[in-house]
Amino acid sequence: MEQKEKDLVYQRGVSLIITSPGGAGELERLVWSFLRKNTHHPFEIVVIDHSAGGALKKIIEKYVARAFFVHLKADPGRPYAASNNYGAEKAFYPNLLFLKHDLLFKEDSLPGAVEKLNDPSSRSGNKFFRLDQVGQASPGGASLLCRRADFEAAGGFSGSGNAGLEELFDRLCESGGGSIKSPSPAGRGQLNELASIFKPFNPARPVVSIHVPKTAGTSFRAVLKSWFKDRLLMYYPDISFQEAAHFSDLLPGQCLHGHFNRGKGFGIEHFVGENPQEKANIITMLRNPYRMIVSLFLYYKYQASEEVIEKSILVDTRPQNFERFFNGFLNSKHYLFSYLLRTAPLTADSIDQYIARYTFIGIQEELEKSVLLLAGLLGKKPLKPLQKNISDYTRDDIPDLEGLAREVFVDEYRLYDRVKEIIDLMQPGP
Numbered sequence: 001m002e003q004k005e006k007d008l009v010y011q012r013g014v015s016l017i018i019t020s021p022g023g024a025g026e027l028e029r030l031v032w033s034f035l036r037k038n039t040h041h042p043f044e045i046v047v048i049d050h051s052a053g054g055a056l057k058k059i060i061e062k063y064v065a066r067a068f069f070v071h072l073k074a075d076p077g078r079p080y081a082a083s084n085n086y087g088a089e090k091a092f093y094p095n096l097l098f099l100k101h102d103l104l105f106k107e108d109s110l111p112g113a114v115e116k117l118n119d120p121s122s123r124s125g126n127k128f129f130r131l132d133q134v135g136q137a138s139p140g141g142a143s144l145l146c147r148r149a150d151f152e153a154a155g156g157f158s159g160s161g162n163a164g165l166e167e168l169f170d171r172l173c174e175s176g177g178g179s180i181k182s183p184s185p186a187g188r189g190q191l192n193e194l195a196s197i198f199k200p201f202n203p204a205r206p207v208v209s210i211h212v213p214k215t216a217g218t219s220f221r222a223v224l225k226s227w228f229k230d231r232l233l234m235y236y237p238d239i240s241f242q243e244a245a246h247f248s249d250l251l252p253g254q255c256l257h258g259h260f261n262r263g264k265g266f267g268i269e270h271f272v273g274e275n276p277q278e279k280a281n282i283i284t285m286l287r288n289p290y291r292m293i294v295s296l297f298l299y300y301k302y303q304a305s306e307e308v309i310e311k312s313i314l315v316d317t318r319p320q321n322f323e324r325f326f327n328g329f330l331n332s333k334h335y336l337f338s339y340l341l342r343t344a345p346l347t348a349d350s351i352d353q354y355i356a357r358y359t360f361i362g363i364q365e366e367l368e369k370s371v372l373l374l375a376g377l378l379g380k381k382p383l384k385p386l387q388k389n390i391s392d393y394t395r396d397d398i399p400d401l402e403g404l405a406r407e408v409f410v411d412e413y414r415l416y417d418r419v420k421e422i423i424d425l426m427q428p429g430p
Contacts (some may be wrong), residue, residue, distance in 0.1 A: 003096065016099060019084055030102070035067060043110075088148065090179055103315065196305070206252055206255065208255075210282065233257070234257060236258045238261065301319055335361060337411065348414075366382055
């Protein structure tokens with residue numbers, strides 16, 4: 001299936017969210033009536049289970065061959081509003097359908113409802129609908145259909161106690177109040193509006209992590225390994241190691257981390273194709289460009305193997321003098337944007353537009369905060385990265401040439417300074 005078609009299929013997807021107080025019989029009738037009538041795909045059924053026993057699990061097992069279920073156990077005392085917000089956090093698709101647990105589907109109303117929900121000409125300014133307001137008159141008033149983005153922007157359901165879905169629906173439409181709180185550290189972080197500068201994370205696409213050399217790549221790779229486990233793949237063709245040879249090998253839920261270098265003929269466009277930001281969630285880490293050059297010098301002088309030096313496009317032999325290395329680097333055309341997404345010269349007006357092609361850009365100098373922010377954007381568990389592969393060669397007398405570097409690497413510093421400004425202002429979730 002072509003990527004564009006996959007994206008269209010994903011955009012039609014609906015997550016049915018049902019908070020069940022424990023009545024297995026009512027849940028079974030609801031699921032049975034929906035599956036008997038429904039022709040809309042794709043969909044999933046998210047059940048928030050307040051029961052103490054395993055009755056709901058048996059019902060889910062009975063129908064698991066006909067639908068994908070997400071079974072979430074909840075504290076029996078959790079308010080109805082909080083449970084539905086919890087289900088919304090765990091939902092996969094961009095359209096949400098909240099259903100009262102005792103409803104019955106009498107008609108195939110979902111296909112027409114989703115079509116009208118996503119048709120701007122038919123919305124008349126409304127963002128939240130009951131099925132009987134949008135589609136055919138099926139399961140009555142206690143239902144709510146909306147886009148996930150609108151639900152999150154409104155803050156989700158508000159209120160405590162045992163207010164029913166009808167009351168929650170009315171509150172949401174009238175006030176847009178409430179807050180979707182993370183029920184666990186693994187939930188989405190609560191990020192301020194600066195997060196919207198980045199391209200929204202699309203779970204229907206894989207993650208591609210650009211490892212720019214000397215930007216805490218070893219530490220960051222350990223973070224990705226913790227998050228993605230066996231779904232983390234590597235791509236390091238410059239050091240004869242790669243697990244994924246083609247972009248078509250990647251699947252949603254996987255992450256590819258590695259070196260992409262246009263100067264060496266394997267830039268990210270070579271691997272993913274043109275407009276890679278439309279095919280994958282692109283993330284990367286940056287570092288102060290001058291400090292990156294210093295780190296490269298120390299790496300080549302003390303750590304790089306002879307094989308790496310032989311393949312390098314920056315040095316012919318192991319460098320000994322920093323100023324000589326730096327002067328040679330100034331003439332190099334293979335710098336930051338050989339690794340990153342291709343760009344025309346950056347201006348003050350175009351910098352945010354360029355950053356918006358990435359799902360996230362962090363900085364090495366704020367590694368821990370960058371990881372926390374990225375966890376919030378990806379819905380991953382926040383964790384503190386371990387600083388690995390750190391070298392401190394204090395015996396090297398390295399002069400301060402950052403002023404000259406700023407004069408030469410104008411675009412690199414414009415990008416780094418703007419990303420640093422964004423990271424400094426963004427606040428990770430609790």
